[in-house]
Amino acid sequence: MKQMPLNARGIPASRLVLGCMPFGGEWDHSPLTDERAKLSEAAVEAALSIGINMFDHADIYTRGKSEEAFGRILKARPELRDQIVLQSKCGIGLADETLPARFDFSRDHILESVDGSLRRLGTDYLDILLLHRPDPLMEPEEIAEAFGRLKASGKVRYFGVSNMSEAHIRFIESALTDRLVVNQLEMGLGRLDFVEETVRVNQTKGTDVNFSHGLMEFSRAENIQLQAWGPLAQGRFTGKDVSSESEAVRKTADRVAQMADERGTTREAIVLGWLMKHPALIQPVIGTMNPERIKACADAQRQADQMSREDWYRLYMTARGD
Numbered sequence: 001m002k003q004m005p006l007n008a009r010g011i012p013a014s015r016l017v018l019g020c021m022p023f024g025g026e027w028d029h030s031p032l033t034d035e036r037a038k039l040s041e042a043a044v045e046a047a048l049s050i051g052i053n054m055f056d057h058a059d060i061y062t063r064g065k066s067e068e069a070f071g072r073i074l075k076a077r078p079e080l081r082d083q084i085v086l087q088s089k090c091g092i093g094l095a096d097e098t099l100p101a102r103f104d105f106s107r108d109h110i111l112e113s114v115d116g117s118l119r120r121l122g123t124d125y126l127d128i129l130l131l132h133r134p135d136p137l138m139e140p141e142e143i144a145e146a147f148g149r150l151k152a153s154g155k156v157r158y159f160g161v162s163n164m165s166e167a168h169i170r171f172i173e174s175a176l177t178d179r180l181v182v183n184q185l186e187m188g189l190g191r192l193d194f195v196e197e198t199v200r201v202n203q204t205k206g207t208d209v210n211f212s213h214g215l216m217e218f219s220r221a222e223n224i225q226l227q228a229w230g231p232l233a234q235g236r237f238t239g240k241d242v243s244s245e246s247e248a249v250r251k252t253a254d255r256v257a258q259m260a261d262e263r264g265t266t267r268e269a270i271v272l273g274w275l276m277k278h279p280a281l282i283q284p285v286i287g288t289m290n291p292e293r294i295k296a297c298a299d300a301q302r303q304a305d306q307m308s309r310e311d312w313y314r315l316y317m318t319a320r321g322d
């Protein structure tokens, strides 16, 4: 069986990852509040209680406040650092009064971004650094220089990407000495393109699919760990009000609820189990901050293991509106 990324102590990452994007609260320039920091702490506690040991960040999440909130937790519990796998991302510049929204894979931006993340998180290393979204102005040699320096200084152990195609990965790797280990993309019952791309080849309906051709198979063959953002479909199949959504969404929510009842489990475990049954061994990056919803994900692996091919396809067909 393929192994999840290891932390500095050789501990494998958990299959589920807690996405820390909302930890900081608002995306404005207001400071982190104590109240928000406490909510983040409760989310981390809930995650740890169900065996989640991997946490996903980005330099831009709530303009740095999400990393800051996590840094407060690490400050209070320094022993946690060696027990977890900490991932962050760089490469997006948010718009402000003077600058436009942009991507930036320049050497200096990458180096400065990592220093900022380390400062806010209160740690001296990241286990994994991802390039957040493709920068059309990227130069692989510059990326390689930044990655080389970060690795040599011990600031980053492994590198990966997010929202990238096979071509992007091959292009960036052309200048790297180490292979990229992760690609994080939106995948799940609420965003089916990762399955549709395989199923719809040579079908007229396949023209609407927005997922890099062959990426699932390439990632498996090259042993690149796939991570899924949006794996809970932002709650659309697990209890959020979907009365004004499409028939496919409403039917999927009903089907998920029925399966959860029949199996004596939670709706979250069914939705995540569906994603985790895919043989690519995708790591769902769950984005809920609600401790009860986090704990409701605990049974996901068991549901994946027990889900039949027929149940998997029935849910997929329902979600795609067939």
Ligand SMILES: NC(=O)c1ccc[n+]([C@@H]2O[C@H](COP(=O)([O-])OP(=O)(O)OC[C@H]3O[C@@H](n4cnc5c(N)ncnc54)[C@H](OP(=O)(O)O)[C@@H]3O)[C@@H](O)[C@H]2O)c1
Residues within 6 Å of the ligand: 018, 019, 020, 021, 022, 056, 057, 132, 162, 163, 184, 185, 228, 229, 230, 231, 232, 233, 234, 235, 236, 238, 239, 240, 241, 285, 286, 287, 288, 289, 290, 293
């Ligand atoms: N690489 C990228 O480009 C990228 C992009 C986006 C996100 N990410 C990462 O992926 C993580 C997860 O992304 P995501 O937030 O889109 O994933 P998600 O897990 O599908 O959705 C989480 C969101 O859905 C809400 N939710 C879940 N169940 C609900 C329910 N029953 N009723 C109402 N609301 C419900 C949560 O609110 P509550 O907190 O109230 O439960 C939260 O806002 C992020 O934290 C981030 O780390 C990466």
